[in-house]
Amino acid sequence: MREVAALAGVSLKTVSRVVNREPGVSAELVIRVERAAAQLDFRPNLTAANLRRSGQRTATIGLVLEDVSNPFFASILRGVEEVAVQRGVAVFAASLDEDQSQEQQIVEAFSSRRVDGLILAPTALEQGYLANEMRSGLVMAFVDRAPRGVAGDVVVTDNRSATQNAVQQLIALGHRRIAFVGGVSALPTAEDRYDGFLDAMMAAQVKVPADYVVRDIRTVDQAEISITGLLQGAQPPTALFTAQNLISMGAVRALRALGLEKEVAQIGFDDFELADVLNPGVSVVAQDPRRIGRLAAEALFARLADAARPATTTVVPSELITRGSGEIPPPL
Amino acid sequence: MREVAALAGVSLKTVSRVVNREPGVSAELVIRVERAAAQLDFRPNLTAANLRRSGQRTATIGLVLEDVSNPFFASILRGVEEVAVQRGVAVFAASLDEDQSQEQQIVEAFSSRRVDGLILAPTALEQGYLANEMRSGLVMAFVDRAPRGVAGDVVVTDNRSATQNAVQQLIALGHRRIAFVGGVSALPTAEDRYDGFLDAMMAAQVKVPADYVVRDIRTVDQAEISITGLLQGAQPPTALFTAQNLISMGAVRALRALGLEKEVAQIGFDDFELADVLNPGVSVVAQDPRRIGRLAAEALFARLADAARPATTTVVPSELITRGSGEIPPPL
DNA sequence: TTGAAAGCGCTAACAC
DNA sequence: GTGTTAGCGCTTTCAA
Numbered sequence: 001m002r003e004v005a006a007l008a009g010v011s012l013k014t015v016s017r018v019v020n021r022e023p024g025v026s027a028e029l030v031i032r033v034e035r036a037a038a039q040l041d042f043r044p045n046l047t048a049a050n051l052r053r054s055g056q057r058t059a060t061i062g063l064v065l066e067d068v069s070n071p072f073f074a075s076i077l078r079g080v081e082e083v084a085v086q087r088g089v090a091v092f093a094a095s096l097d098e099d100q101s102q103e104q105q106i107v108e109a110f111s112s113r114r115v116d117g118l119i120l121a122p123t124a125l126e127q128g129y130l131a132n133e134m135r136s137g138l139v140m141a142f143v144d145r146a147p148r149g150v151a152g153d154v155v156v157t158d159n160r161s162a163t164q165n166a167v168q169q170l171i172a173l174g175h176r177r178i179a180f181v182g183g184v185s186a187l188p189t190a191e192d193r194y195d196g197f198l199d200a201m202m203a204a205q206v207k208v209p210a211d212y213v214v215r216d217i218r219t220v221d222q223a224e225i226s227i228t229g230l231l232q233g234a235q236p237p238t239a240l241f242t243a244q245n246l247i248s249m250g251a252v253r254a255l256r257a258l259g260l261e262k263e264v265a266q267i268g269f270d271d272f273e274l275a276d277v278l279n280p281g282v283s284v285v286a287q288d289p290r291r292i293g294r295l296a297a298e299a300l301f302a303r304l305a306d307a308a309r310p311a312t313t314t315v316v317p318s319e320l321i322t323r324g325s326g327e328i329p330p331p332l
Numbered sequence: 333m334r335e336v337a338a339l340a341g342v343s344l345k346t347v348s349r350v351v352n353r354e355p356g357v358s359a360e361l362v363i364r365v366e367r368a369a370a371q372l373d374f375r376p377n378l379t380a381a382n383l384r385r386s387g388q389r390t391a392t393i394g395l396v397l398e399d400v401s402n403p404f405f406a407s408i409l410r411g412v413e414e415v416a417v418q419r420g421v422a423v424f425a426a427s428l429d430e431d432q433s434q435e436q437q438i439v440e441a442f443s444s445r446r447v448d449g450l451i452l453a454p455t456a457l458e459q460g461y462l463a464n465e466m467r468s469g470l471v472m473a474f475v476d477r478a479p480r481g482v483a484g485d486v487v488v489t490d491n492r493s494a495t496q497n498a499v500q501q502l503i504a505l506g507h508r509r510i511a512f513v514g515g516v517s518a519l520p521t522a523e524d525r526y527d528g529f530l531d532a533m534m535a536a537q538v539k540v541p542a543d544y545v546v547r548d549i550r551t552v553d554q555a556e557i558s559i560t561g562l563l564q565g566a567q568p569p570t571a572l573f574t575a576q577n578l579i580s581m582g583a584v585r586a587l588r589a590l591g592l593e594k595e596v597a598q599i600g601f602d603d604f605e606l607a608d609v610l611n612p613g614v615s616v617v618a619q620d621p622r623r624i625g626r627l628a629a630e631a632l633f634a635r636l637a638d639a640a641r642p643a644t645t646t647v648v649p650s651e652l653i654t655r656g657s658g659e660i661p662p663p664l
Numbered sequence: 665t666t667g668a669a670a671g672c673g674c675t676a677a678c679a680c
Numbered sequence: 681g682t683g684t685t686a687g688c689g690c691t692t693t694c695a696a
Contacts, residue, residue: 001689011667016691024665041468046444047379047390048689052672058379060445062422067410069622071605074406081400081427085438090394090445093425095413106417112378113392113422136373249606256609273403274581274606277588290401333673343683348675356681380673384688 001042008036019044050114061300062092062110062118064103069095072245072270072289073121076143079293080119087301089116098218100124111138117300122147125186139307141300143292145188146313153299155292155314159189159269162285162318163196163241164203166267169320170239171204175265175330179212179230179237181223181251183244190215193243193269212237223250224257231258238264238330245270252282267326281323292316333374340368351376382446393632394424394442394450396435401427404577404602404621405453408475411625412451419633421448430550432456443470449632454479457518471639473632475624477520478645485631487624487646491521491601494617494650495528495573496535498599501652502571503536506662507597511544511562511569513555513583515576522547525575525601544569555582556589563590570596570662577602584614599658613655624648 005015010029017025018033019042025033036042050058063080065073077093084091092115094106103124110118117139120127128149134140141153170178180197183190194215201208214230217223223242227250230237242248248268255261262280271286295314303309320326337347342361349357350365351374357365368374382390395412397405409425416423424447426438435456442450449471452459460481466472473485502510512529515522526547533540546562549555555574559582562569572587574580580600587593594612603618627646635641652658 012690013667013692014665017666020691026665029666041464043440043443043465043468045446045689047446048383048672049691050672051377051380051383051674051689052691068400068413068425069403069406069410071401071403071406074401074403077425078399078401078427081425082429085426088441090424090441091426092422093400093409093413094417094423095410097414108375109420109422111375114377114379132373133375136375249609252606252609256611272605274584274604274610277581277585278606278610279588344673345675345683346681349682352675358681361681377673380688381675382688383673383690384675 001044003040004033004036004042007040008032057116058114059087059089060092060113060115061089061297062094062107062113062115064094064096064106064110064118064120066121066123067095067097068093070245071273072287075289076121076293076296079290079295080297082290083294083297083301096123104129107133117141117304119143119296119300120147121145123187139300139303141296141303143296148188151311153296153303153312153314155296155299155316156189157287157292157318158315159192160196160199162320163193163243163269164199166269166283166285166320166326167197167200167241168204169326170241170265170267171200171206173239173265173327173329175239176206177212177235177237177330178206178239178241179214180208181214181217181227181230181240181242181247183215183217183247185215190243197241197243209235217244217247217250220246220250220253223247224253225250227251227254228258231255231260231264236264239328240264240266242266242268244268245272248272248275248282248284252278261325262328263331265326265328265330267320271321276323278325280325280328283323283326284321285318286321287318288316333376335372336365336368336374339372340364389448390446391419391421392424392445392447393421393629394426394439394445394447396426396428396438396442396450396452398453398455399427399429400425402577403604404619407621408453408625408628411622411627412629414622415626415629415633428455436461439465449473449636451475451628451632452479453477455519471632471635473628473635475628480520483643485628485635485644485646487628487631487648488521489619489624489650490647491524492528492531494652495525495575495601496531498601498615498617498652498658499529499532499573500536501658502573502597502599503532503538505571505597505659507571508538508662509544509567509569510538510571510573511546512540513546513549513559513562513572513574513579515547515549515579517547522575529573529575541567549576549579549582552578552582552585555579556585557582559583559586560590563587563592563596568596571660572596572598574598574600576600577604580604580607580614580616584610593657594660595663597658597660597662599652603653608655610657612657612660615652615654615656615658617650618653619650620648
């Protein structure tokens with residue numbers, strides 16, 4: 001910037017004014033400065049500008065997720081980007097690599113970079129560590145899962161009621177032997193879905209044998225293995241509720257490997273690519289992750305604009321999509 | 333930091349030394365400073381530090397892609413994150429939203445934020461605009477597609493030879509009516525794959541009628557529609573080469589909707605979830621996008637460490653995975 | 665309408 | 681070992 005000023009024969013401040021399109025610079029100087037800037041390939045240093053600018057905003061936010069390569073999270077990122085780019089805000093993305101302990105580290109790294117705000121899909125058991133950060137000015141929003149040990153804006157799906165509703169459909173078809181296969185039980189989403197499952201089963205006074213409940217599944221392979229075991233047991237379930245996209249895919253594999261895809265009913269949580277092309281199509285509770293990302297970003301920016309705003313919890317409704325697998329009746 | 337110094341009763345520089353774990357501070361002061369820092373929830377301002385630090389590095393890189401919610405690109409991002417996080421570098425992610433004109437804007441936005449380097453999957457027709465940026469110090473690496481109008485480190489797949497090889501397999505099975513369905517033809521990847529297709533066809537002296545070549549497909553829906561049309565024509569192809577993951581999925585839909593999935597052969601470029609569970613399984617040329625992302629990030633950091641390093645082009649081999657659809661012979 | 669001086673939070677270079 | 685001074689690239693404040 002100094003060089004531009006020298007070349008244009010004006011002061012630093014004048015260049016600054018032109019670059020930031022502040023009013024009150026004569027047309028002639030504007031042209032001279034712009035020409036000099038172009039000639040020198042001048043690119044203003046936003047980080048330096050933000051250092052001095054009031055409010056200390058960096059026009060940067062962070063998004064911390066479990067794994068961007070999971071399509072669910074990738075869509076959330078996409079939604080966040082979408083609203084951030086409109087505001088000229090750049091997005092740091094980070095995946096936790098299944099390593100919950102990294103969560104705090106990454107949050108601190110972003111905090112050191114002075115992101116204006118941070119959107120977190122909580123993975124660690126507890127987010128109490130955020131209280132300090134938030135007190136010293138870090139603005140947070142939470143996505144997919146409510147945080148524990150700290151309050152804030154949250155955008156989640158109606159996990160419990162949507163699951164209850166889906167399981168009810170299985171019960172209405174006559175199923176009584178319904179298995180629940182879920183993810184890491186320490187996560188609120190997994191817990192809510194399990195609770196929804198229990199809600200439906202209890203409301204219909206259907207017993208849930210312990211071996212019909214499998215939890216803490218983390219990968220497609222684990223899901224496939226344990227569901228295969230389930231289906232080969234003495235009293236196999238007649239229907240499966242698979243509580244997450246990776247688990248649903250594992251179930252799809254297991255059922256097809258055993259040739260049971262037309263005998264055993266399945267409803268999954270989370271939609272996935274090609275679910276409708278399989279035969280039978282896989283019925284799912286579909287979330288709208290891109291919208292969830294958008295809403296979380298909007299909540300973050302709203303709080304950035306008004307710190308005193310009361311914390312909001314947005315529940316994004318999901319949709320039960322029937323494609324066949326969830327409509328298979330139990331054997332007579 | 334000033335407050336920490338005051339509270340600990342030491343100078344600014346001493347706090348700086350402690351925070352950065354520089355040697356030569358007495359144990360007693362280290363403790364005093366750390367205690368003060370903890371008490372004040374002190375978080376060093378990395379952007380300010382980087383402003384002053386030699387080399388002006390910000391420990392930040394940018395990744396500009398077509399669309400993070402495409403699993404191919406999401407995996408690239410994951411690979412980039414993986415090597416960046418090891419070095420304490422944060423990653424800005426941005427999707428172009430099919431809007432090529434945004435490419436330059438986003439690059440400039442990242443450049444203003446003084447990212448140390450930028451990894452770009454070129455989408456615009458031409459990257460000549462980067463020459464200026466690179467001259468003024470922006471370090472670039474390119475991923476998935478070679479740039480045009482500018483040189484640099486590139487990490488790509490063996491698009492042409494892998495396609496040729498796959499199409500050769502179809503020809504060896506006896507197919508002569510082979511259709512090519514590809515993406516935006518202005519992109520080098522799409523062009524290379526098309527060239528590979530032609531290589532194989534010409535080597536076998538098989539004619540390619542104009543209506544067996546469909547290009548510039550952008551979405552699953554477009555692919556499904558045009559492939560449906562192709563299959564319902566007077567002289568439908570007996571085999572399809574679908575040159576991209578979204579197109580392959582569109583073909584899967586079209587073939588199953590018409591009940592032709594066991595009659596018409598298909599090989600796709602890019603693997604996709606559940607390709608092996610379909611019946612028949614979909615044979616694909618599988619790339620390793622996460623590895624591609626890792627290698628691109630490594631190339632970037634290598635150049636960051638040694639600007640004089642000659643530009644490298646890394647071709648990551650892909651793998652033809654046979655699952656059934658590509659092994660269907662032509663009708664007698 | 666323009667510019668000079670001060671300073672954002674931190675570190676490099678050099679004292680002490 | 682510890683502190684002082686200057687300054688990264690920019691914006692704010694205030695004076696001309």
